[in-house]
Amino acid sequence: MLSALLVGKSAVAAERGVTLRIGASTNLPRRALVPHDLMMVLGNLIDNALDAVAAGPAPDPRVDVDVWAEGDTAVLRVADNGPGVPPDTRPLVFLEGWSAKQPRNGRGVGLTQVQRIADQYNGTVTVGERADGGAVFTVLLPRALAPAAVGTR
Template identity: 80%
Template sequence: MRSETSRVLITTARAQHHEFANCLHTVAGLLHMEMYDRATEFIAELTRARTTKTRRADHVREPVLSALLVGKSAVAAERGVALHIGASTSLPRRALVPHDLMMVLGNLIDNALDAVAAHPVPDPRVDVDVWAEGDTVVLRVADNGPGVPPGARPHVFTEGWSTKQPHPGRGVGLAQVRRIADQYDGAAALDERAGGGAVFTVRLPRALAPEAVAGR
């Protein structure tokens, strides 16, 4: 468990580092070409985008999930995908087992990024929404990729199943999502996204600490 958590955090940290380095190189290039106004505009654009994402991630009061969202935004940017955190995203600070929520959300986002990256579409995007219903945490991730054929949908949470080329490491993430949902007596569902793509929704009952629910 700890090694998997470390792997996720290291991956997101590396992506943030690369994104930061690319931004610095772009600013340095604009300054070198004496395009000072464009450099100023570029910095302002970055600041606005980062502020919006950070503000919405801050609405997730569980620090592990908030940090994951910021990190996955950098991963998405590295892959040329826009990751949007829903304006209604909101969650009390404490989760009983933050690692479980991190693994579910991280796997759903990775799966969505793979879907849009493997089948390029105009303006690829992934939409993330996280909210609480009482002590139940609901995590929803949608993408505008090719979607999943109806006949294949019953198998997406099966270990080893994948739309990608066969590989020993394939078909693990969504199976893990289902296992965690089962542990909470919750549910993991796949639906078609309006306009094309897929929507994954996971409900985890009793995932929030009692005092967090009482303090909402």
């Protein structure tokens, strides 16, 4: 499912003139307990990043995606080189109905959904800034993956 989502988002990115880069260490084992939740989170983060860079002034718009497992925790990170999220706005981006995009009608639900899913897993969603500009969203979803079988080869 992850591969299919990333292939689809890569096609959308290419149509919009954005480079979608998948991290070399991206690897999520086939132990997702609720794959739909992981795809919903990742899809929303990628869509927002694509919107940000497509609207921004970056000469080489790009979105970087990294997904990996740490024990039973799924880690999803999406970064872009768009305008970023100002520090004073970061808490607002998770409020239902809030959006930086105009018009706001029907917007402002994606990051709220991401936050709700993270809350269901007792996880976290953080938003920060890339060193070279842009936004970085990191989601930790504890217990999103079934424990690895001990002693298997």
